[in-house]
Amino acid sequence: MGAGLPAPTRQFDNKKETTMLRIQRLTAILLMTSAPFAASIAQPTTLVPAEPESVGVSSARLRLLDTMLRQHVDDGRVAGLVAGVARHGKIVYLESMGWQDIEAGSAMRDDSIFQIRSMTKPITSLAVMQLVEAGRIGLDDPVSKYIPSFADMQVFVNPQDPDNSPTRAPSREPTIEDLLLNIGGLSHRDRELYMSRQVRSRSEPLDVLVEKIADVPLMGDPGAQWIYSESASVLGRVIEVVTGQKFDAYLDEHVLGPLRMPDTAFHVPADKVDRLARIYQVPRDEGALTQVPDMDVPITTNPPLLEGSAGMVSTVPDYLRFLQTFLDGGTLDGERVLSAPLIAEMTKNHIPEALLPIGLSPQSPMLDRGWGYGFTVVIDEAKSEFGVNNGEFGWNGSLGTFSWADPETDTVAILMLQIAPSGAYSLSGKFKALVYQSLLN
Incomplete structure (x- = not known):
């Protein structure tokens, strides 16, 4: 070494x-x-x-x-x-x-x-759900209730070619629950759409990042598809707006x-x-x-x-x-x-059948899993690794x-x-299998 x-x-x-x-x-x-x-x-x-x-x-x-x-x-x-x-x-x-x-x-x-x-995402999601429990945030609330610029977001007509695509109004605004579930139409910080537009910079604070996200059209109508995204960062800003505290x-x-x-x-x-x-x-x-x-x-x-x-x-x-x-x-x-x-709501699948399977890319579907509020959740153990249980x-x-x-x-x-x-996924699979095999009952 x-x-x-x-x-x-x-x-x-x-x-x-x-x-x-x-x-x-x-x-x-x-x-x-x-x-x-x-x-x-x-x-x-x-x-x-x-x-x-x-x-x-x-x-x-x-x-x-x-x-x-x-x-x-x-x-x-x-x-x-x-x-x-x-x-x-x-x-x-x-x-x-x-x-x-x-x-x-x-x-x-x-x-x-x-x-x-x-x-980090599950930690952010837990914080959001605390404010839901306190009645300070509603899962069905439009994000624009807390970040007004989200009311004006557009959708790419052709998200596969965003540089040349016209835009249109979305069928509805993204909600807090959409962001928890990655179905709000946002993209990911490491994808070309956000990188080419310099959406994310570690030298700029959270409110600037979120305004830049709101300025980029959505990849699809909210609720129409699962896209692994920067949603949890937007939720962090919602927490700041609601509480008056830094995240x-x-x-x-x-x-x-x-x-x-x-x-x-x-x-x-x-x-x-x-x-x-x-x-x-x-x-x-x-x-x-x-x-x-x-x-x-x-x-x-x-x-x-x-x-x-x-x-x-x-x-x-x-x-x-x-x-x-x-x-x-x-x-x-x-x-x-x-x-x-x-807690039970956070750790159960909320993705409808029509949007399954989810995956980080079309080439890598997670056939056994859905998504809760911040977590993947196993919903078909027969398609999962040895020993893995639904839930x-x-x-x-x-x-x-x-x-x-x-x-x-x-x-x-x-x-x-x-x-x-991150080439350690084979190691993590072996780790999981051996953990399950160590259980005596």
């Missing part, structure tokens, strides 16, 4: 590391992540480490999972990673391996910080603080930079991984753009807490952030972060690495 350093090793093996020592190590990580809130809130009782068999998970199968992950690191396919698995609210696997920064010789840690990109301040007060997710943010402060995992590029040949710049995301400073679609960083322990909240009906360690009925929900990030939760087995799993382009 890059610096010719051997990968750090700490094998997951109950025979080599006693259960008590392992629980002490994991507990120390969890207590550190809870420290900013310890003065006012009791120590966490959910997501504490436990012996795998005590919650119906096979230690032997987890060792197979661990071996598979370490092989990817040892073979130089990824620089390093962190993976976590929890069942029935107890952590049965939390392991780090490889390097945060090969060149600096900085080993990966259980609380390493990763750019989670599109795994990050609202999240800190109402989501990240109550759930004790201290390392989830839009930037990495100076006292945490030593925990930041660097991005590595996958070589086309058999060469070494090479570090790449932070890809236009100034995450070590306070970025002007607080992007609800893709702007946050997080850790495996933090995101385990986030997804566990959904399995626990909106409450974690006594802190309720959303009612159980609205499983989650989402991924474009730099190699993966997350899912399964209500049927009460299991949460997170895998985080940093690689560009």
Whole structure:
């Protein structure tokens, strides 16, 4: 690998590391992540480490999972990673391996910080649903109620050739629910339509981004098709308009603080930079991984753009807490952030049959999945991977972060690495299969 350093090793093996020592190590990580809130809130009782068999998970199968992950690191396919698995609210696997920064010789840690990109979307969606619950936002509200420029949006007659296409009025305005479901007709920040018009710049604040989005015609009538899009960033601006708070301040007060997710943010402060995992590029040949710049995301400073679609960083322990909240009906360690009925609405499919299958591109349909409010949701387990159940929900990030939760087995799993382009989908599939195979009941 890059610096010719051997990968750090700490094998997951109950025979080599006693259960008590392992629980002490994991507990120390969890207590550190809870420290900013310890003065006012009791120590966490959910997501504490436990012996795998005590919650119906096979230690032997987890060792197979661990071996598979370490092989990817040892073979130089990824620089390093962190993976976590929890069942029935107890952590049965939390392991780090490889390097945060090969060149600096900085080993990966259980609380390493990763750019989670599109795994920001579920966090934004939860914040929106809090305001729906409070009666401050309506799912059927037109977006123009909060951002007036959305009332004047047009639609491309020929979205395949937008530069030469005439426009027309849409059949209706996009609504808040349309944006939650990616059926509002917006495009994606990385697609040519927005890139050629310089819609997104990290040097410009959220309100500027949203006004630029409103100035570009829609790709289709709202409600007519599923298009993976910049919708969650628009929702972040709606939150600002409704609450009068900056988007990050609202999240800190109402989501990240109550759930004790201290390392989830839009930037990495100076006292945490030593925990930041660097991005590595996958070589086309058999060469070494090479570090790449932070890809236009100034995450070590306070970025002007607080992007609800893709702007946050997080850790495996933090995101385990986030997804566990959904399995626990909106409450974690006594802190309720959303009612159980609205949690259920977020994690069920809302895409009508006529718009299925959805997919990031026509060439890559997700035949087994629909979309909830911020998550994909498995709706046809027969078309999914081994062991996957209907109702499983989650989402991924474009730099190699993966997350899912399964209500049927009460299991949460997170895998985080940093690689560009994100060629880790085969690794995530193997990870998921081995997690499911480790369940004893």
